[in-house]
Amino acid sequence: xxxxxxxxxxxxxxxxxxxxxxxxxxxxxxxxxxxxxxxxxxxxxxxxxxxxxxxxxxxxxxxxxxxxxxxxxxxxxxxxxxxxxxxxxxxxxxxxxxxxxxxxxxxxxxxxxxxxxxxxxxxxxxxxxxxxxxxxxxxxxxxxxxxxxxxxxxxxxxxxxxxxx
Amino acid sequence: xxxxxxxxxxxxxxxxxxxxxxxxxxxxxxxxxxxxxxxxxxxxxxxxxxxxxxxxxxxxxxxxxxxxxxxxxxxxxxxxxxxxxxxxxxxxxxxxxxxxxxxxxxxxxxxxxxxxxxxxxxxxxxxxxxxxxxxxxxxxxxxxxxxxxxxxxxxxxxxxxxxxxxxxxxxxxxxxxxxxxxxxxxxxxxxxxxxxxxxxxxxxxxxxxxxxxxxxxxxxxxxxxxxxxxxxxxxxxxxxxxxxxxxxxxxxxxx
Numbered sequence: 001x002x003x004x005x006x007x008x009x010x011x012x013x014x015x016x017x018x019x020x021x022x023x024x025x026x027x028x029x030x031x032x033x034x035x036x037x038x039x040x041x042x043x044x045x046x047x048x049x050x051x052x053x054x055x056x057x058x059x060x061x062x063x064x065x066x067x068x069x070x071x072x073x074x075x076x077x078x079x080x081x082x083x084x085x086x087x088x089x090x091x092x093x094x095x096x097x098x099x100x101x102x103x104x105x106x107x108x109x110x111x112x113x114x115x116x117x118x119x120x121x122x123x124x125x126x127x128x129x130x131x132x133x134x135x136x137x138x139x140x141x142x143x144x145x146x147x148x149x150x151x152x153x154x155x156x157x158x159x160x161x162x163x164x165x
Numbered sequence: 166x167x168x169x170x171x172x173x174x175x176x177x178x179x180x181x182x183x184x185x186x187x188x189x190x191x192x193x194x195x196x197x198x199x200x201x202x203x204x205x206x207x208x209x210x211x212x213x214x215x216x217x218x219x220x221x222x223x224x225x226x227x228x229x230x231x232x233x234x235x236x237x238x239x240x241x242x243x244x245x246x247x248x249x250x251x252x253x254x255x256x257x258x259x260x261x262x263x264x265x266x267x268x269x270x271x272x273x274x275x276x277x278x279x280x281x282x283x284x285x286x287x288x289x290x291x292x293x294x295x296x297x298x299x300x301x302x303x304x305x306x307x308x309x310x311x312x313x314x315x316x317x318x319x320x321x322x323x324x325x326x327x328x329x330x331x332x333x334x335x336x337x338x339x340x341x342x343x344x345x346x347x348x349x350x351x352x353x354x355x356x357x358x359x360x361x362x363x364x365x366x367x368x369x370x371x372x373x374x375x376x377x378x379x380x381x382x383x384x385x386x387x388x389x390x391x392x393x394x395x396x397x398x399x400x401x402x403x404x405x406x407x408x409x410x411x412x413x414x415x416x417x418x419x420x
């Protein structure tokens with residue numbers, strides 16, 4: 001049962017990454033690798049959060065680092081710069097529900113502005129959700145960028161000798 | 166090295182870098198690639214970039230003959246294909262010692278390739294948002310509603326963009342349209358309606374400018390990095406505005 005959960009999590013993340021990637025017009029040859037990276041990244045975040053009890057921010061950082069490292073090795077195969085592979089793969093990890101709750105609490109705060117207790121609660125909720133969504137977004141970008149600094153030479157010559165131009 | 170030759174190279178590199186920056190490539194890659202083409206043609210290239218314009222100077226190694234240009238950066242839709250292939254072009258120029266004419270010819274070939282079919286993109290984006298809904302714990306009905314809502318919202322976005330409407334307005338309107346479609350889940354009494362509502366606008370998240378902004382800042386191109394970051398942040402605020410209109414309309418059924 002646990003295995004099915006993990007696999008389905010990876011599968012849906014792969015579909016999401018390919019779909020969001022399609023908006024940015026990637027080369028067709030990149031799609032399979034985007035899917036693999038997204039599935040591995042999201043499934044590892046799922047495992048970290050559900051089985052090891054890691055918080056969402058740290059888990060996102062680790063998953064983004066895995067995606068970034070993977071894109072260094074896959075990028076060479078399809079002659080794509082790392083960003084082409086890892087940006088779509090990161091998108092399924094965007095903290096959507098937290099971002100939504102931030103906006104929702106803000107609206108409710110305006111609505112309850114004359115009642116000090118309820119207004120306070122909503123404001124607190126907004127700051128809580130806003131902090132989580134901002135930190136996760138920031139950590140996603142940082143985690144995926146670290147491998148670029150560690151493997152600079154390799155990361156900068158991904159498209160050398162491309163057969164696709 | 167004659168002045169005409171230098172001007173020819175400057176004109177080409179100006180075009181090359183404006184296309185790359187316009188299509189959403191991070192700055193250090195654009196600068197590196199442009200310099201690589203310059204090296205391949207035997208000239209020095211120095212570049213200054215900002216959000217809307219770029220300045221470049223092409224000179225011979227003694228600095229006796231040079232040409233300076235300021236180029237406007239056109240606003241292209243983001244294209245990873247250009248990113249990959251134009252980067253590969255700079256390596257081809259470097260490794261195969263191509264002439265300026267050969268490079269220009271290949272450049273024109275790459276940029277005239279057709280983009281992905283918009284209907285295919287529409288379908289993929291909707292499918293993506295539906296699976297996203299599943300990742301957040303939505304059930305099958307929530308997924309179906311997210312799929313439809315995204316399709317309507319994304320269609321709106323594509324059409325408004327084609328009509329050259331201001332992109333902030335495009336984001337507000339498409340976020341509103343997608344979320345109001347998803348709010349039908351509330352009326353239908355679906356258990357995970359709130360998740361459908363939350364995911365319906367996520368296809369708009371400007372992931373590329375956000376991450377590019379951060380990469381630029383860490384690479385030391387801090388000015389353009391902050392510009393891109395602010396740009397992406399403005400778009401996120403627009404998504405929030407569009408969604409708040411829906412939330413104000415339906416908030417009573419959410420409590």
